[in-house]
Amino acid sequence: MAPDVSLVLRFVCYRLDADSAAIVTVATQFFSTLIPEGMMGALESASDAILAARSADGDTLAFAILVRRHAPYLRAFAIRLTGSSADADDAVQEALISAWGALPTLEDFSKVRAWLLSILSRKATDRIRQRKPSAELDEERAEDVELGPEQRAIATSRLDALSAVLERLPEGQKQCWVLKEVGGYSYEEIATELGMTPQTVRGKLARARATVVREMEEWR
Amino acid sequence: MNSDGDTDGDTDSDIGGSGYSLEQLADYLYRGRTPPIPEIDENAECQAMLDSLERLGTLSSELVSKDALDAPGVDETWLATLLATIGREVRAGRDIPYAATNPNTRLTITEGAIRELVRAAGDSVDGVLVGTCSIEGDLDGGGDAGEGDVAESTITVSLTISVVLSAPVTTLAQAVRERVHSELLKHTELHVSAINVTVVDVHMLTTAIEDES
Numbered sequence: 001m002a003p004d005v006s007l008v009l010r011f012v013c014y015r016l017d018a019d020s021a022a023i024v025t026v027a028t029q030f031f032s033t034l035i036p037e038g039m040m041g042a043l044e045s046a047s048d049a050i051l052a053a054r055s056a057d058g059d060t061l062a063f064a065i066l067v068r069r070h071a072p073y074l075r076a077f078a079i080r081l082t083g084s085s086a087d088a089d090d091a092v093q094e095a096l097i098s099a100w101g102a103l104p105t106l107e108d109f110s111k112v113r114a115w116l117l118s119i120l121s122r123k124a125t126d127r128i129r130q131r132k133p134s135a136e137l138d139e140e141r142a143e144d145v146e147l148g149p150e151q152r153a154i155a156t157s158r159l160d161a162l163s164a165v166l167e168r169l170p171e172g173q174k175q176c177w178v179l180k181e182v183g184g185y186s187y188e189e190i191a192t193e194l195g196m197t198p199q200t201v202r203g204k205l206a207r208a209r210a211t212v213v214r215e216m217e218e219w220r
Numbered sequence: 221m222n223s224d225g226d227t228d229g230d231t232d233s234d235i236g237g238s239g240y241s242l243e244q245l246a247d248y249l250y251r252g253r254t255p256p257i258p259e260i261d262e263n264a265e266c267q268a269m270l271d272s273l274e275r276l277g278t279l280s281s282e283l284v285s286k287d288a289l290d291a292p293g294v295d296e297t298w299l300a301t302l303l304a305t306i307g308r309e310v311r312a313g314r315d316i317p318y319a320a321t322n323p324n325t326r327l328t329i330t331e332g333a334i335r336e337l338v339r340a341a342g343d344s345v346d347g348v349l350v351g352t353c354s355i356e357g358d359l360d361g362g363g364d365a366g367e368g369d370v371a372e373s374t375i376t377v378s379l380t381i382s383v384v385l386s387a388p389v390t391t392l393a394q395a396v397r398e399r400v401h402s403e404l405l406k407h408t409e410l411h412v413s414a415i416n417v418t419v420v421d422v423h424m425l426t427t428a429i430e431d432e433s
Contacts, residue, residue, distance in 0.1 A: 039343060042349060042425065045423050045425055046349050046382055046421075046423050047382060047421050047423060049351065049420065049421055050349055050350075050351040050380075050420075050423070053351035053380060054339065054350070054351060054352075057311065057335050057339065057352060057353055058310065058311035058332050058335065058336070059336075059339065060303055060306065060307055063303070063306065064299065064303055067294070067302065068293075068299065071294045071299075072289075072291050072293070073285065073288040075291065076284045076285075076287035076288040076291060079287065080283070080284055080287065093298075093302060096302060096306075097302070097305055097306060100306040100309065101306075104311070109351070109352075158279060159279065159283050159286055162276070162279050162280065166280075177280070178280070178284075181277045181280040181281065182280050182281050182283075182284050202243070205243075205246075206232075206242070206246075209242060209243070209246055210232050210242060212276055213242065213269070213272060213273070213276065216272075216276060220272060
């Protein structure tokens with residue numbers, strides 16, 4: 001196990017010039033070098049709650065495993081939401097960095113994935129708002145989307161078909177749909193995130209829903 | 221036609237003659253179909269539409285999960301950079317002094333280091349993973365303890381653990397308490413009055429238990 005820290009410290013002090021005031025502190029990272037090899041494997045089987053709790057206490061190894069476990073989903077969500085893998089990557093990175101800082105405030109560690117998703121949603125919608133100062137642009141575009149027969153033929157599965165329909169939705173509608181159906185947010189929450197009124201969100205979702213239902217009819 | 225809040229199209233405003241629009245059906249679904257609305261619950265077309273909406277919601281989530289599965293694994297370079305960034309923000313916590321023999325020297329260990337010590341001690345018990353670890357009590361004996369005078373303060377250590385059900389839980393918890401206590405005695409001058417262990421989780425081992433001596 002670990003060497004006796006207080007003995008090590010005393011030795012360090014002995015070697016220092018005894019007349020000069022010295023402050024010697026054992027920092028947090030001291031012990032991380034002593035983590036046995038098998039620890040990694042055991043940690044990989046730990047629940048989200050345990051990993052989040054350890055991360056909150058400053059265990060970067062646990063955080064690394066948490067990130068490796070959830071980053072692909074977070075990134076996929078951000079790509080669907082922003083429609084841009086560059087924006088998605090930036091948003092995921094920012095979200096994870098601020099999550100690390102905020103982890104000690106997380107009350108229920110077992111809900112860490114949903115919590116990460118909510119931080120990511122904010123970071124991703126920040127980017128959306130930055131790149132398009134006015135959501136009004138959306139209104140000028142055709143609000144009704146209809147796929148041609150050739151586009152329908154390409155889809156070989158329900159998931160492909162839905163993917164194609166979502167990609168063709170006006171951006172604002174798609175964002176509302178993803179936040180609502182995948183993120184599970186309320187109209188009010190989505191409105192805050194996207195800087196719209198709840199009524200606008202309601203309207204966009206209604207149009208998105210009508211399109212998705214109509215286009216997906218044959219896949220029922 | 222683009223006015224917000226209105227569903228457009230006649231077909232969407234009255235599903236199956238129920239008098240309810242597609243949007244109202246969706247709201248009903250989001251509310252968990254409560255309180256029950258007989259006009260919707262007894263209308264076949266409404267039911268089909270509700271099922272369809274529900275499926276599309278599920279399918280949307282599946283789409284993101286599938287994207288995640290199809291994506292290449294996490295980029296290790298990216299992860300290393302991320303960890304380097306967050307590693308700069310160390311959770312050191314309070315400084316805990318050691319009794320110094322030389323008045324010019326101040327020896328301290330950070331609370332974070334002690335938490336790490338406790339965590340490593342708990343983890344070293346086969347089949348145990350430590351979750352949170354908190355240290356309650358007067359760590360510096362009050363005031364500036366830099367003058368080599370550590371008061372007789374006592375602390376309470378509380379930790380949560382996840383266990384593999386390889387041994388009775390109480391045996392594992394007891395082993396954790398003993399291991400943590402002996403490590404704290406060895407490395408610190410803290411007076412430990414209690415070590416509380418709470419088992420919060422059970423995990424499966426994906427690798428063989430490390431033989432530890």
